[in-house]
Amino acid sequence: MSTPQDTPPMGRHHAPESPTAAGPRAGNGTGTALVRLINAGKRYGAVIALQDITMEVSAGEVTCVLGDNGAGKSTLIKIIAGLHQPSSGVYEVDGEPVSFNSPREALDHGIATVYQDLAVVPLMPVWRNFFLGNEIKKGPRIDIPAMKTMCKDELLAMGIDLRDVDQPIGTLSGGERQCVAISRAVHFGAKVLILDEPTAALGVKQSGVVLKYIIQARERGLGVVFITHNPHHAYPVGDRFLLLNRGTSIGYFEKSQITRDELTGLMAGGAELEQLSHELEGAGGAAAEIGAVLGEEVAELGIADRPAPAAAPATESDAR
Ligand SMILES: Nc1ncnc2c1ncn2[C@@H]1O[C@H](COP(=O)(O)OP(=O)(O)OP(=O)(O)O)[C@@H](O)[C@H]1O
Ligand SMILES: [Mg+2]
Secondary structure, eight states: OOOTTTSOOTTSOOOOSSTTTTOOOSSSSSOOOSEEEEEEEEEETTEEEEEEEEEEEOTTEEEEEEEOTTSSHHHHHHHHTTSSOOSEEEEEETTEEOOOSSHHHHHHTTEEEEOTTOOOOTTSBHHHHHTTTSOOEETTEEOHHHHHHHHHHHHHHTTOOOSOTTSBGGGSOHHHHHHHHHHHHHHTTOSEEEEESTTTTOOHHHHHHHHHHHHHHHHTTOEEEEEESOHHHHHHHOSEEEEEETTEEEEEEEGGGOOHHHHHHHHHTHHHHHHHHHHHHHHOHHHHHHHHHHHHHHHHHTOTTOOOOOOOOOOGGGOO
16 A cells, blocks of 8 residues: 555646556557546636546556546546547547547547436337447348347347347346446447446446446456546446546546545545534534544544645636
């Protein structure tokens, strides 16, 4: 485990200077990241949604992006998915700078995104949703038996054993639907899979199932960007962790550099929690008791000395 002293100072980025600086990579073996952001930022008019973000994902790796509401997670994936262009910084795919004008262009580079609200047609059978927009043709007609068989086989290859691929996708659980979307992206040749909070609306068991498929995708050599606000979901599957707070990075770690407790502490915002515990204690009565418990927990986790991230001054040159 690394102590807080070992880790670079908060509020800065800890990305390797070069693709090889962080040691050997699993997966594609070339050492080139599939996707990399270098000092990327995004402004919406006067709003700085993202600032100075450096991160990468390589084949056979899972990079987790953690942050609270409004931290900039969706903005980050919109950049990677080709929906938005960064206002500053560089976006590289396979080591080459890119500038995507649409998600279609990103998809053509093998970057697939599974959004939380999954664009599925609930009343259509599973196999139909699986091939939506990519139907197999036999002459002028679509080849239904071939698609059913292929869908079933592909789902089985990911360990998803559906009784009947003819059932409407709306009858599947949220977790199963996420899994179908993941295997669909894998089937259609995604190299990078972006998952926007796939476990946010799921219970413990279903979340576990989705986490299992994230690992499956990684084992099949994909690079996965997994967005979540839950460190307990991120830690078991992640190889790298980018923590966002109000649009800035408060840490970028390889798994060997951080423990689950430290990750949880950083997510919780130790300094802010400590301040809250003091305020509650000052309020007296029942609030004081809660404050005392909270203070003890912060002390136990050893996260109180983590400073809240300082907002870097905005410069006009950031805007584009
Ligand atoms: N199109 C937009 N125009 C203006 N501001 C925006 C726009 N999109 C996002 N923002 C702002 O950028 C910041 C980051 O938003 P973002 O949606 O990326 O956060 P998030 O981490 O995905 O949050 P959540 O967990 O709530 O989904 C927020 O303050 C948000 O209000
Ligand atoms: Mg979001």
